[in-house]
Amino acid sequence: MGFKRYLAKRAITMFGVLMATLLITIALVGSNMDSILKQSVSLEVRQQVTNDKTLIASFKDPEQLNKYVQGQIKQREMSLGLDQPWYVPSRLGLAMYKILTLDFGHAKFLTSDTGSSDVKDIILEKLPRTVLLFTTATIVISLLGIFLGSVAANKVNSMLDRITSGFAIVSSSFPVWWVGLIMIFLFAFLYPIFPARATPETSPSEPGYLASLLYHMALPLITLVLIGFGSWAYLVRNFLVGILQEDFIFAKRAAGISARKILFKHALKNATPPIMTVMALSLSGSLGGAIITEAVFDWPGMGRLYYEAISVLDLPVIIGATYVLTAFFLASIFLADVLYSYFDPRVRRQ
Amino acid sequence: MTLTSKEVWREFASNKMAVAGFAILSVLISMSVIAFATIPAETFRQWNDPSSWLEFPKSAQPSWVNLFLSEKIPEHSILAPHEYMKKSGNASVITDVFVSDYEYDSFPSDFIYHYSARYQGSPLLQLSVVRPDGLSAVLYSSSLPLYQTREVFDGLAFSADDAVKTNILSSMKFGFDYGFLPSQDLVFSELGQERVLKGTYVFKVTVYDPSGNLSLDKSQFVLGGKVYGLLGTDELRRDLAVGVLWGTPLALFIGVTVSLGSVVIGLVYGVYAGFKGRATDEVMMRFNDIIYAMPALPLLIILAVTIGNSIFLIVGFLVIFGWVGIAKVSRSMAMQIKTLQYIEASKLMGQKDFRIILKHVLPQLLPYAFASIAISVPAAITTEAGLSFLGLGDTSFPTWGQILHDASSYGAAERGMWWWILPPGIMIAITGLAFVFIGNAMDAVANPKLRR
Numbered sequence: 001m002g003f004k005r006y007l008a009k010r011a012i013t014m015f016g017v018l019m020a021t022l023l024i025t026i027a028l029v030g031s032n033m034d035s036i037l038k039q040s041v042s043l044e045v046r047q048q049v050t051n052d053k054t055l056i057a058s059f060k061d062p063e064q065l066n067k068y069v070q071g072q073i074k075q076r077e078m079s080l081g082l083d084q085p086w087y088v089p090s091r092l093g094l095a096m097y098k099i100l101t102l103d104f105g106h107a108k109f110l111t112s113d114t115g116s117s118d119v120k121d122i123i124l125e126k127l128p129r130t131v132l133l134f135t136t137a138t139i140v141i142s143l144l145g146i147f148l149g150s151v152a153a154n155k156v157n158s159m160l161d162r163i164t165s166g167f168a169i170v171s172s173s174f175p176v177w178w179v180g181l182i183m184i185f186l187f188a189f190l191y192p193i194f195p196a197r198a199t200p201e202t203s204p205s206e207p208g209y210l211a212s213l214l215y216h217m218a219l220p221l222i223t224l225v226l227i228g229f230g231s232w233a234y235l236v237r238n239f240l241v242g243i244l245q246e247d248f249i250f251a252k253r254a255a256g257i258s259a260r261k262i263l264f265k266h267a268l269k270n271a272t273p274p275i276m277t278v279m280a281l282s283l284s285g286s287l288g289g290a291i292i293t294e295a296v297f298d299w300p301g302m303g304r305l306y307y308e309a310i311s312v313l314d315l316p317v318i319i320g321a322t323y324v325l326t327a328f329f330l331a332s333i334f335l336a337d338v339l340y341s342y343f344d345p346r347v348r349r350q
Numbered sequence: 351m352t353l354t355s356k357e358v359w360r361e362f363a364s365n366k367m368a369v370a371g372f373a374i375l376s377v378l379i380s381m382s383v384i385a386f387a388t389i390p391a392e393t394f395r396q397w398n399d400p401s402s403w404l405e406f407p408k409s410a411q412p413s414w415v416n417l418f419l420s421e422k423i424p425e426h427s428i429l430a431p432h433e434y435m436k437k438s439g440n441a442s443v444i445t446d447v448f449v450s451d452y453e454y455d456s457f458p459s460d461f462i463y464h465y466s467a468r469y470q471g472s473p474l475l476q477l478s479v480v481r482p483d484g485l486s487a488v489l490y491s492s493s494l495p496l497y498q499t500r501e502v503f504d505g506l507a508f509s510a511d512d513a514v515k516t517n518i519l520s521s522m523k524f525g526f527d528y529g530f531l532p533s534q535d536l537v538f539s540e541l542g543q544e545r546v547l548k549g550t551y552v553f554k555v556t557v558y559d560p561s562g563n564l565s566l567d568k569s570q571f572v573l574g575g576k577v578y579g580l581l582g583t584d585e586l587r588r589d590l591a592v593g594v595l596w597g598t599p600l601a602l603f604i605g606v607t608v609s610l611g612s613v614v615i616g617l618v619y620g621v622y623a624g625f626k627g628r629a630t631d632e633v634m635m636r637f638n639d640i641i642y643a644m645p646a647l648p649l650l651i652i653l654a655v656t657i658g659n660s661i662f663l664i665v666g667f668l669v670i671f672g673w674v675g676i677a678k679v680s681r682s683m684a685m686q687i688k689t690l691q692y693i694e695a696s697k698l699m700g701q702k703d704f705r706i707i708l709k710h711v712l713p714q715l716l717p718y719a720f721a722s723i724a725i726s727v728p729a730a731i732t733t734e735a736g737l738s739f740l741g742l743g744d745t746s747f748p749t750w751g752q753i754l755h756d757a758s759s760y761g762a763a764e765r766g767m768w769w770w771i772l773p774p775g776i777m778i779a780i781t782g783l784a785f786v787f788i789g790n791a792m793d794a795v796a797n798p799k800l801r802r
């Protein structure tokens with residue numbers, strides 16, 4: 001199988017997953033969505049009628065008025081397609097098409113910082129902050145992990161190696177959000193260095209916003225790095241230990257190349273494909289976990305948006321955010337696949 | 351697998367991680383047994399019912415913090431009475447005496463006398479105190495409501511009652527400005543300066559009943575403190591030791607059920623796909639790929655919000671996302687085993703696929719299955735805790751995630767209430783570690799190649 005064909009196959013699978021997730025989301029919230037829409041339609045119509053004094057005056061008795069209102073509501077529902085259940089193919093197709101083209105509609109309660117209730121605006125405002133926090137964290141974690149893992153792999157069973165492995169196992173058993181609570185306790189209460197809530201007080205239009213945002217990002221970033229780098233180092237160490245036993249490394253040693261050069265140049269280069277894959281996968285994993293992490297720190301990104309949308313049941317936002325989160329999640333998995341098959345051609349020829 | 355069970359056990363016993371894992375697990379199991387044995391199951395329903403925690407202090411630290419402090423914080427205590435009864439003619443007098451050795455360096459947060467009297471008519475209730483310096487004062491005095499027939503009256507006398515302060519001031523003269531001090535401070539203070547007078551305090555409750563048909567069904571004196579029990583209490587006065595203890599069987603139940611369900615489903619699915627091969631395999635693995643690539647947490651949240659958040663439903667949801675990885679691995683293992691000669695031999699002998707899978711393929715995968723059961727427990731526990739932490743869990747059970755959710759919504763971290771945050775999280779991590787240790791050890795026994 002050629003590289004392109006492999007990629008095409010993976011891309012089709014990913015698209016299928018995206019559609020399936022979207023379908024499940026719509027199936028789960030569809031009936032709720034319809035009842036909410038119907039309520040808002042009837043509210044809208046009633047308001048319109050009560051505001052129109054001349055129209056009310058033209059009715060003789062309340063029964064007639066009521067009949068008119070009911071008729072109007074029915075008409076409006078027909079035009080929106082609400083007379084049919086959400087699972088009718090035409091409605092389902094339309095809903096999917098709208099979401100695919102990033103038309104998420106308007107939020108019920110939530111608004112963006114600038115006051116827009118368009119779901120697309122809200123998401124576009126929150127997404128960069130999530131990307132900022134989690135990509136920074138992933139980069140710091142992987143750099144630290146690669147360095148520490150290489151050093152540990154160089155001295156297997158040394159003190160440093162044992163400490164790294166132990167720390168990896170222990171640190172990965174704590175939930176990130178719990179460590180977040182502890183960090184808030186330590187650095188916002190006991191030694192008040194960082195703010196407990198990570199939402200900057202300055203508004204985005206002011207000049208000091210970026211600095212404030214970065215300052216508020218410190219605590220979540222430190223927490224993510226603290227919890228993440230141990231298992232990274234452990235992983236890199238395991239990859240490298242395997243590679244350092246290969247024949248070509250022995251050959252290089254025999255040729256008199258320094259141990260340092262072998263480790264950082266030759267061994268690490270061969271460990272690149274799995275490392276790249278894990279990096280992309282851990283990015284996708286942390287995006288999924290962003291909901292809880294951001295809720296703990298009150299970081300104003302996609303995760304907190306999702307959490308807020310769930311707590312007030314703002315369905316258009318839930319659907320939109322699920323779609324975008326899933327798309328990002330899948331994109332990073334896809335990236336992992338591409339990187340792996342690029343670096344390791346054996347994968348393509350299954 | 352030609353290892354006998356004896357050899358496997360020897361292998362385990364020599365593995366430090368396995369021993370540590372099993373040691374932690376047995377502690378957790380005995381904690382669960384203690385929880386079942388000592389704490390009535392009704393505590394479940396009481397956990398979210400504020401009225402059942404009234405006698406507990408609010409946001410009290412664990413009582414052992416006093417060991418590390420030079421200034422002792424008063425311990426919350428619920429005093430039981432020494433009861434004396436006297437009958438003179440027709441009238442009866444009940445005297446309940448409560449003794450407290452007060453050796454703390456700060457004042458109590460409050461005191462409450464809680465009683466439930468059975469009488470006819472209208473008896474008189476009086477609460478008085480005798481202090482270590484010999485001074486005494488009547489704190490509270492009230493006649494109980496008039497009953498024509500013999501009935502039960504449930505009543506409370508609070509230190510916050512204005513009359514209590516007036517009563518103290520009428521019988522004691524303080525040499526400092528007592529204007530805004532609450533009555534419990536005055537009761538426990540030296541006369542000359544505002545400092546705790548240490549020693550033995552005797553609180554005396556006397557009930558005079560002229561009709562003589564009196565009994566006290568309940569009589570307890572709550573001396574409100576700022577430290578309580580092994581793990582302290584939360585903002586809603588709940589005893590955290592009870593919550594953390596009850597959380598143990600819940601976490602074990604969730605973790606083990608989810609991982610067992612996931613492994614069984616994944617194993618059967620994967621082995622079937624791998625063994626059948628061709629189109630069946632292709633279709634089954636595509637479906638597997640789709641679930642594998644779905645973002646679990648957002649979907650779990652939507653499921654919990656739209657379908658329901660009972661603890662059993664959540665276990666089911668976690669299984670939905672838990673089996674896919676195991677199915678992938680067991681499929682590839684089954685594909686390898688399939689090519690072995692004895693499988694082909696039994697195929698030639700006309701064995702049915704079902705029997706071959708059951709008798710020859712599945713047993714080979716059992717060591718892997720046991721290891722993955724152990725290894726997937728921690729993820730199940732943390733995911734459930736995460737859902738509960740977001741407020742989407744089953745609120746009728748005090749799981750660790752639920753306790754942490756309450757802690758976070760009352761801002762425990764920002765307010766420095768470490769005793770509310772630390773124990774549940776540490777329990778989550780310890781439980782996870784135990785299963786990781788056991789799983790790794792099982793893996794090492796099952797795959798000797800990994801040992802190095």
